[in-house]
Amino acid sequence: MTTLDILKKTRAARSSLAALDETAKNRILLAMAEALMAAEDDILAENDADMTAARGHINDVMLDRLRLDHDRLAGMAEGVRAIAALPDHAGRVLSEVRRPNGLVVRKVQVPLGLVSIIYESRPNVTSDAAALAVKSGNVCVLRSGKEAHRSACAIVKALKSGIAQGGGDPEILNIVDDITHQSATDIMTAKGLVDLLIPRGGAGLIRACVEGASVPCIETGTGICHVYVDKAADLDKALAIVENAKTSRPSVCNAEEVLLVHSAVAAEFLPRLKKRLVDDRAAAGKTPVELRLDERAAAIIPGTPAGERDFDTEFLNYILAVAVVDSVEEAVAHILTHSTGHSEAIVTEDPAAAEVFVSGTDSAAVYVNASTRFTDGGEFGLGCEMGISTQKLHARGPMGLDELSTYKYVVLGSGQIR
Known part of the structure; x- marks a missing residue:
């Protein structure tokens, strides 16, 4: 037929x-x-x-x-x-x-x-x-x-x-x-x-x-999802969120593809991130995450130098692009330039920074202190979903x-x- x-x-x-x-x-x-x-x-x-x-x-x-x-x-x-x-x-x-x-x-x-x-x-x-x-x-x-x-x-x-x-x-x-x-x-x-x-x-x-x-x-569906770790972030909380957003199921559209880290905490956070996502996973027999680093991140930890398209790629794999920024405003500007409008998250204990992030980003789902992996019809109480709309007319999100x-x-x- x-x-x-x-x-x-x-x-x-x-x-x-x-x-x-x-x-x-x-x-x-x-x-x-x-x-x-x-x-x-x-x-x-x-x-x-x-x-x-x-x-x-x-x-x-x-x-x-x-x-x-x-x-x-x-x-x-x-x-x-x-x-x-x-x-x-x-x-x-x-x-x-x-x-x-x-x-x-x-x-x-x-x-x-x-x-x-x-x-x-x-x-x-x-x-x-x-x-x-x-x-x-x-x-x-x-x-x-x-x-x-x-x-x-x-x-x-x-x-x-x-x-x-x-x-x-x-x-x-x-x-x-x-x-x-x-x-x-x-x-x-x-x-x-x-x-x-x-x-x-x-x-x-x-x-x-x-x-x-x-x-x-x-x-x-296309999800270049970002997590931004603010200077006022609880770094233990940030590690758990980044690990979940990247590794719990990297093949889906709500998985994190880009990590932005405030320069004030990068020297402390990035080595802990590498240990958690690369060294500890390899030691446990799990697939380690390949970190593709911009110049500032590469000056702090070893990894793969980020290529021209790495901040515009939905990897759907154990790969994470990492950049260092100097402010929440710079993080928002980066996201507006590279995001596909799916899901973004900020990790911070500063309500003012959270408000700047939430009001400044323009994606279907924006999180404060939670993993992007929750962008899902079932998690939103919809039972399941037909897809995640990244446009604005008629439907948006799950x-x-x-x-x-x-x-x-x-x-x-x-x-x-x-």
Whole structure:
């Protein structure tokens, strides 16, 4: 079946989803979660095949992002259940105004229609996207990257089984069979079929979608995330935050890529940082972090000299660009120059410095004394997310149920004419 055929049959199923109330949608979601776990053996077998095919073609960090096991699959199922537990906002009255002529003007939240996601090697996106689409009242077409395609197809097969078991139409969710560039182009140019396109992946994928789409497209995900250690920072707290932001899962978009350190604490902090992220990790048999240092940082600790593009690169690996700055204002200026608008953090005990940082930076999520790794739909109480929007119009930050909605005006009259 062609990509356009899949889009058409999915869009045709909109009415069946629109007819479901909150109870019916939740019943379907819970059945989807159960079906995921019931298909565990099949899903993990397909994931193993994806892993085997990918070895030697992607690095170990990306292999870990692709890998599924029992715990990760159970986490995916729990994410679907978390979506079921959220309030259903479809049909919610956002505002109501009674005009002097008696007209009642209501602003009502409604689904977008057909949401399509083009994504790379993260199988969990499959279930997150499907669950959010169902709960928000949108039909969904997925287009997985080749590395995760077997896994994604097995997950979709299980989810469609759950939709049917829960009393829904399985055609509200589909995945594209074709994984060539043509299928992506077909989705990007399917005006009248696709109401919103969400790319999830590296900078190349996102750029291709934003520049090539003639359907509405959200710019997501590319995360050159910064942590700034201020002169008033608690250095123990800063070490823990930097370590978590860089090493807990370096392959994801909310991982730290750039560290800025105030010159007043650099001589004390940077040697401790090197010990923590390089020496101690190597001694423990873990992958050490490669520190790419500007000239001022390199004068304090050994590392790799930072290249011209290192402060503009989403490494998605155990690499951290490090620079020394002389003020919070200089840190903010650096971030405004190099950030992709995803997530930034300051570590400081000075409320005035925190305020300068928060008001001066212009990213979707700004943290004071916390890791950038919290930029996530689940951590923000959204259940999970379709992606992290780094643009400002329609959606910004983790995209949950509200960001998969639009609104229409419902006007109630009693015969008024103008």
